[in-house]
Amino acid sequence: MAELNIDESGKKGKKKVRSKKQNAGVDLTAMVDLAFLLITFFMLTTSLSQPQSMDLQMPDTKDVEDIDKTVVGESNTMTILLGENDKLTYYMGMFTSPQEEPTDSTYGKDGIRQVLLQKISNLRAQGLTGTEGLIVIIKATDDATYTNMIDILDEMAITGVAVYAINDITDAEKEIMQ
Amino acid sequence: MAKMKKQSMRIDMTAMCDVSFLLLTFFVLTSTAKIPEVYPVDLPASTKETKIPTDDILTITVGQENVFIGLAGREDRIDALKRMGKEYNIEFTEEEQSAFAGMENFGVDIREMKSLLAVPQSERMKKELHPGVPYQDSLNNQLASWVKIARESSYIRKSTDEKKNFLKVAIKGDANERFGTVKEVIDILQGQRQNRFYLVTGLRTDDF
Numbered sequence: 001m002a003e004l005n006i007d008e009s010g011k012k013g014k015k016k017v018r019s020k021k022q023n024a025g026v027d028l029t030a031m032v033d034l035a036f037l038l039i040t041f042f043m044l045t046t047s048l049s050q051p052q053s054m055d056l057q058m059p060d061t062k063d064v065e066d067i068d069k070t071v072v073g074e075s076n077t078m079t080i081l082l083g084e085n086d087k088l089t090y091y092m093g094m095f096t097s098p099q100e101e102p103t104d105s106t107y108g109k110d111g112i113r114q115v116l117l118q119k120i121s122n123l124r125a126q127g128l129t130g131t132e133g134l135i136v137i138i139k140a141t142d143d144a145t146y147t148n149m150i151d152i153l154d155e156m157a158i159t160g161v162a163v164y165a166i167n168d169i170t171d172a173e174k175e176i177m178q
Numbered sequence: 179m180a181k182m183k184k185q186s187m188r189i190d191m192t193a194m195c196d197v198s199f200l201l202l203t204f205f206v207l208t209s210t211a212k213i214p215e216v217y218p219v220d221l222p223a224s225t226k227e228t229k230i231p232t233d234d235i236l237t238i239t240v241g242q243e244n245v246f247i248g249l250a251g252r253e254d255r256i257d258a259l260k261r262m263g264k265e266y267n268i269e270f271t272e273e274e275q276s277a278f279a280g281m282e283n284f285g286v287d288i289r290e291m292k293s294l295l296a297v298p299q300s301e302r303m304k305k306e307l308h309p310g311v312p313y314q315d316s317l318n319n320q321l322a323s324w325v326k327i328a329r330e331s332s333y334i335r336k337s338t339d340e341k342k343n344f345l346k347v348a349i350k351g352d353a354n355e356r357f358g359t360v361k362e363v364i365d366i367l368q369g370q371r372q373n374r375f376y377l378v379t380g381l382r383t384d385d386f
Contacts, residue, residue: 036198043205046208051221052227145354146360150379154224157224
C-alpha cells in the first residue's frame with residue numbers, strides 16, 4: 001500500500017484537466033502516536049503498581065510436639081537484636097554464655113551481611129550447610145521500626161540463611177539494647 | 179539533466195496502528211484499577227520480588243498504631259459483613275451490604291459501621307471517618323473477629339471436597355511504624371494459628 005506518487009503527468013506544458021486521483025489513505029500518524037502513548041502509560045502503571053511481598057512463616061505457638069521442635073546447636077545459632085534508632089547487635093550461642101559476645105553492627109552490605117556471609121562460609125568449611133548450617137533468631141524490641149525488620153528479613157533472603165525465626169525478646173536482651 | 183522525481187513521503191501506518199491498538203487493548207484489560215485506600219502507607223523496600231496474590235486475601239494495614247482491614251472480592255465482603263453482624267448482633271440491610279461491598283478497605287468500629295455506610299459514597303473513604311479497627315482491647319478485639327470471620331467465610335464457601343481453601347493474610351505495615359504495633363497484629367494472627375502471612379513491601383531501588 002505504500003504509495004509512491006510519482007508524477008506521471010507526462011511532458012511539461014501539457015495542461016490537461018484531469019480528475020485528480022483521490023488519495024484514500026488516512027493519515028494515521030497522530031492516532032499511532034496516541035496509541036503508543038497510552039500503551040506506555042498502561043505498561044508502566046501495571047507493572048509498577050503491584051506491590052511485592054515477603055512470605056513469612058512463623059512457628060506455631062500452640063502445643064508443638066517435642067518431636068517437631070527444631071533442636072538448635074549452640075555453635076551455629078546467631079541471634080540478631082534490633083533496637084531503637086537502627087541499632088543492631090548480634091551474638092552467637094546462648095545469651096547467658098555466648099560463644100561470641102554481643103557485638104554491634106549495622107544494616108546493609110557492609111554491616112551484618114559480611115558477618116552473616118562469613119559465618120555461613122565458616123560452617124560450610126565444616127561441612128554444615130542448609131538446615132544444618134547457620135540458624136538465625138531475630139528479636140526486635142518494640143521500638144525498632146518495621147523497616148528494620150523488613151531489612152533484616154531481606155538480608156536473610158540475600159545471604160540465603162536456610163533457617164531463621166522471629167522470636168520474642170527477653171528482658172536481659174532488652175537491657176543491652178538500651 | 180534528469181529531474182529528481184518527486185516522491186511522496188508517506189508510509190502506510192495501518193498495520194502499525196493495528197498492532198499498537200491491539201497492545202493497548204491488552205494492557206487496558208489486564209491492568210487493575212488502583213484500589214483507593216483509607217490509609218495510604220509508605221511501604222518498606224525489599225529485594226524480594228514475589229508478587230502478592232490478588233484474590234482471596236485479607237490485607238491488614240498498620241499505620242500510626244491504627245489498623246485497617248481490606249478484604250478482596252465483593253462476595254467475600256458481603257458474606258464477612260453478614261457474619262460479623264451476626265456476631266455483634268447488628269442487622270445490615272441490603273443497601274448497606276452492597277455499600278459495604280464497594281469498600282475495598284475500612285477502619286471503623288463495627289458498631290459505627292451503619293453510620294459510615296449511610297454517608298454518601300463519594301465521602302465514605304475520607305480519612306477522618308476511619309479511626310481504625312479496635313484491636314488493643316482484649317474484650318473488644320474486632321481485628322481478631324474480622325480475621326476469624328473472613329477465614330471461616332473463605333473456608334466454608336470456597337472449599338471443595340478435594341481441596342480445602344485457606345484465606346491468605348497480608349500485613350501492610352508503614353515503613354516508620356514501631357515494630358511493637360506490628361508484633362501485636364502478628365500475635366493476634368498467631369493466636370488463631372494463622373502462622374503464615376505475606377508482608378507487603380515495595381521494590382528496593384537503592385543499592386542495599
